[in-house]
Amino acid sequence: MGNREMEDLISLINKLQDAFTSIGQSCNLDLPQIAVVGGQSAGKSSVLENFVGRDFLPRGNGIVTRRPLVLQLVNSKAEYAEFLHCKGRKFVDFDEVRQEIEAETDRLTGSNKGISPVPINLRVYSPNVLNLTVIDLPGMTKVPVGDQPQDIEFQIRDMLLQFVTKDSCLILAVTPANTDLANSDALKIAKEVDPQGLRTIGVITKLDIMDEGTDARDILDNKLLPLRRGYIGVVNRSQKDIDGKKDIRAALAAERKFFLSHPAYRHVAERMGTSHLQKSLNQQLTNHIRDTLPGLRSKLQSQLLSLEKEVEEFKNFRPDDPARKTKALLQMVQQFGVDFEKCIEGSGDQVDTSNLSGGAKINRIFHERFPFELVKMEFDEKELRKEISYAIKNIHGVRTGLFTPDLAFEAIVKKQIIKLKEPCLKCIDLVIQELINTVRQCTNKLGSYPRLREETERIVTTYIRERDSKTKDQVLLLIDIELSYINTNHEDFIGFANAQQRSAACATKKRVMPNQVIRRGWLTINISIMKGGSKDYWFVLTAESLSWYKDEEEKEKKYMLPLDNLKLRDVEKGFMSSKQVFAIFNTEHRNVYKDLRQIELACDTQEDVDSWKASFLRAGVYPEKDQQENEDALNSSDTVSMDPQLERQVETIRNLVDSYIGIVNKSIRDLMPKTIMHLMINSAKDFIHSELLAFLYSAGEQGSLMEESAEQAQKREEMLRMYSALKEALVIIGDISTTTVSTPVPPPVDDTWIAKDPSPPGSRPASVTAPPPSRPPAVRVATLGPNPSTAVGAPPVPSRPGPPPGQPGVTGDANHGASLTTSRPARVPPAPPPGIPR
Numbered sequence: 001m002g003n004r005e006m007e008d009l010i011s012l013i014n015k016l017q018d019a020f021t022s023i024g025q026s027c028n029l030d031l032p033q034i035a036v037v038g039g040q041s042a043g044k045s046s047v048l049e050n051f052v053g054r055d056f057l058p059r060g061n062g063i064v065t066r067r068p069l070v071l072q073l074v075n076s077k078a079e080y081a082e083f084l085h086c087k088g089r090k091f092v093d094f095d096e097v098r099q100e101i102e103a104e105t106d107r108l109t110g111s112n113k114g115i116s117p118v119p120i121n122l123r124v125y126s127p128n129v130l131n132l133t134v135i136d137l138p139g140m141t142k143v144p145v146g147d148q149p150q151d152i153e154f155q156i157r158d159m160l161l162q163f164v165t166k167d168s169c170l171i172l173a174v175t176p177a178n179t180d181l182a183n184s185d186a187l188k189i190a191k192e193v194d195p196q197g198l199r200t201i202g203v204i205t206k207l208d209i210m211d212e213g214t215d216a217r218d219i220l221d222n223k224l225l226p227l228r229r230g231y232i233g234v235v236n237r238s239q240k241d242i243d244g245k246k247d248i249r250a251a252l253a254a255e256r257k258f259f260l261s262h263p264a265y266r267h268v269a270e271r272m273g274t275s276h277l278q279k280s281l282n283q284q285l286t287n288h289i290r291d292t293l294p295g296l297r298s299k300l301q302s303q304l305l306s307l308e309k310e311v312e313e314f315k316n317f318r319p320d321d322p323a324r325k326t327k328a329l330l331q332m333v334q335q336f337g338v339d340f341e342k343c344i345e346g347s348g349d350q351v352d353t354s355n356l357s358g359g360a361k362i363n364r365i366f367h368e369r370f371p372f373e374l375v376k377m378e379f380d381e382k383e384l385r386k387e388i389s390y391a392i393k394n395i396h397g398v399r400t401g402l403f404t405p406d407l408a409f410e411a412i413v414k415k416q417i418i419k420l421k422e423p424c425l426k427c428i429d430l431v432i433q434e435l436i437n438t439v440r441q442c443t444n445k446l447g448s449y450p451r452l453r454e455e456t457e458r459i460v461t462t463y464i465r466e467r468d469s470k471t472k473d474q475v476l477l478l479i480d481i482e483l484s485y486i487n488t489n490h491e492d493f494i495g496f497a498n499a500q501q502r503s504a505a506c507a508t509k510k511r512v513m514p515n516q517v518i519r520r521g522w523l524t525i526n527i528s529i530m531k532g533g534s535k536d537y538w539f540v541l542t543a544e545s546l547s548w549y550k551d552e553e554e555k556e557k558k559y560m561l562p563l564d565n566l567k568l569r570d571v572e573k574g575f576m577s578s579k580q581v582f583a584i585f586n587t588e589h590r591n592v593y594k595d596l597r598q599i600e601l602a603c604d605t606q607e608d609v610d611s612w613k614a615s616f617l618r619a620g621v622y623p624e625k626d627q628q629e630n631e632d633a634l635n636s637s638d639t640v641s642m643d644p645q646l647e648r649q650v651e652t653i654r655n656l657v658d659s660y661i662g663i664v665n666k667s668i669r670d671l672m673p674k675t676i677m678h679l680m681i682n683s684a685k686d687f688i689h690s691e692l693l694a695f696l697y698s699a700g701e702q703g704s705l706m707e708e709s710a711e712q713a714q715k716r717e718e719m720l721r722m723y724s725a726l727k728e729a730l731v732i733i734g735d736i737s738t739t740t741v742s743t744p745v746p747p748p749v750d751d752t753w754i755a756k757d758p759s760p761p762g763s764r765p766a767s768v769t770a771p772p773p774s775r776p777p778a779v780r781v782a783t784l785g786p787n788p789s790t791a792v793g794a795p796p797v798p799s800r801p802g803p804p805p806g807q808p809g810v811t812g813d814a815n816h817g818a819s820l821t822t823s824r825p826a827r828v829p830p831a832p833p834p835g836i837p838r
Contacts, residue, residue: 038174038186040139043205046236050274056094068119069136076125084121130282140185176206202231215264325706339442366673368614373423448712519615526600
């Protein structure tokens with residue numbers, strides 16, 4: 001009964017593997033399984049075909065198994081196969097199974113020998129198999145063929161290690177008998193991950209084609225490179241047999257005859273061959289599952305707890321229930337509003353550490369991009385002076401003016417104020433784009449309901465577009481208000497008297513605060529390879545200088561550059577460079593750094609460049625004028641009169657314009673974020689909270705809105721299926737832990753070994769009369785295996801320290817003489833005494 005329940009657990013583990021694979025999640029349970037490893041053409045696939053008794057695996061030269069094949073053998077009256085990726089389809093013809101494996105392999109790996117770690121799950125039902133789960137892995141290779149990558153050896157090795165490194169995985173190490181065992185790839189990798197040999201089972205193939213006069217007796221007797229679980233020899237069909245379609249049943253009979261008739265192997269014939277290997281693997285896998293039950297139970301419970309919350313809302317889920325749809329719609333809209341507000345206002349949970357988004361990006365637009373655009377527009381010195389000169393002359397007409405005309409001041413100021421419209425509208429467009437990106441990001445959580453997501457995104461985006469026009473109208477109205485009245489009585493306006501006293505050098509006015517640190521950060525200095533190449537430095541920008549250091553500790557200063565007469569210019573990035581570049585140069589054509597007239601500074605993104613430029617603006621370092629405009633200004637300088645009186649008037653109005661435009665810019669920089677926040681962002685938040693639901697109801701039927709996607713329905717079904725599979729697993733594990741594990745763990749061989757010290761005749765009757773219920777289950781567990789050979793081929797290695805470390809028959813042969821081993825098969829009927837020293 002106990003072993004029957006163990007086989008039920010194997011079936012359940014198969015269900016768990018299917019559940020995890022179909023849901024697309026990695027199986028973190030490390031379910032007990034057997035991985036078949038070995039070199040190419042070692043006979044791994046032939047061994048598996050012998051288990052099933054059918055030809056169903058791809059064959060050919062070179063690497064044939066190019067994806068892991070999870071083969072689940074299930075004892076059943078009917079004989080057919082099923083693939084996990086072909087749900088509901090039963091394959092009765094095993095030639096079609098082979099074709100499907102080849103097609104599914106080529107689908108991911110291509111048709112020219114590529115490999116993939118994604119497994120193919122195949123379940124075979126047959127009356128000729130025992131419950132077993134094995135994984136056929138690609139054979140280890142050394143040289144790439146076809147379109148295989150050059151590191152194919154390491155790729156296959158990494159794939160094998162993904163499976164065999166887990167403590168829950170038994171390793172079936174397949175080695176051909178006609179190669180040197182010391183050079184076995186399978187034993188080498190098994191030794192690396194299982195140095196104690198607790199999980200390794202050796203399989204020796206091709207015993208029938210060894211050189212004449214040689215045999216593998218020492219290997220099979222576990223004397224050469226011994227394993228705790230020993231070796232089992234098998235004889236597969238030859239290539240000629242396969243080409244001739246030799247029946248596998250006939251091949252198994254020939255294998256049996258080979259072992260019984262071969263003088264080197266007849267003494268171990270009972271524990272050799274494919275049939276014994278399958279029984280042994282079944283027994284060892286069930287024993288291995290029993291040993292891993294406590295850890296498996298705790299992992300199952302943790303998985304169950306992690307699914308509990310999600311499954312709770314799906315337990316009584318009825319897709320067509322109107323009440324459920326209404327509740328879900330309300331919850332979705334409410335959650336969308338909360339997420340949108342968190343993205344804009346900022347939140348401590350689920351912080352994005354990779355890039356800026358939402359409110360943080362809008363903040364950068366307000367306080368870095370927008371001021372930068374204003375300053376770029378503002379400082380056009382020569383063009384401004386030329387316009388002032390023309391204005392003064394046109395106002396005076398044919399007369400020579402004695403006084404500075406205030407009409408010229410108004411005309412120039414209004415022209416400068418009108419130029420503010422472009423950067424203001426550009427700022428609104430940037431904010432609009434970021435708001436739309438935020439809406440799309442927040443609607444990702446509505447992916448379970450595609451129609452609801454689409455409608456929500458459309459309604460909110462349309463509303464934001466409507467607010468876009470209103471916000472732009474309001475901003476243009478602010479500029480028109482500034483144009484409507486030039487307030488020369490403003491407290492910050494310098495007036496005519498002060499303007500005449502200011503020098504022309506006011507354009508390079510003193511920075512905000514001496515030695516104030518404006519920005520710190522990493523930048524790359526682009527220098528030619530001949531002069532040392534590009535290097536990263538830690539830069540510190542203050543109101544008076546730009547310094548760079550070796551690292552953030554700011555102990556080893558490399559250079560300090562004063563900011564006087566410096567300007568910025570854009571530089572095209574190099575052909576091979578991925579970084580964005582800008583340059584600093586001296587307006588008086590002096591060297592900036594060493595013998596360089598300009599230094600090029602590189603950032604990872606254009607956003608970083610814009611941010612650094614905005615910081616330089618705060619320090620008073622402005623972008624240069626376009627080169628062509630400079631040349632045009634120089635060429636037109638002859639049209640500007642050099643009359644000293646006119647120059648004084650131009651300078652006076654220039655200072656007045658500078659003062660007044662500074663007041664306007666300050667006002668616009670303050671009002672723009674407020675206007676956008678009030679008319680667009682806050683309005684969008686209010687709309688989402690108060691009106692979005694009504695718009696959704698009017699957009700269409702609630703049923704169509706809340707129609708879930710096919711992917712979501714499938715995910716729900718598979719999650720519930722996995723949840724029930726986990727619960728079923730815990731129930732079965734609970735039954736086994738109370739029935740199977742509570743029975744005597746050591747097999748009968750260990751029991752008889754323990755009973756050899758007291759007198760057996762005296763103790764037998766007492767044990768029969770006193771505790772009769774405990775003996776029969778122990779005997780039944782032992783006799784369910786392949787007679788005494790089960791104990792030989794499938795020892796519970798880690799369970800008892802009593803006899804030598806493993807097989808009582810095999811290691812007993814080494815310790816007590818060969819006669820014990822040879823007499824063992826012949827004395828199967830006499831039961832208790834075999835293998836016990838006299």
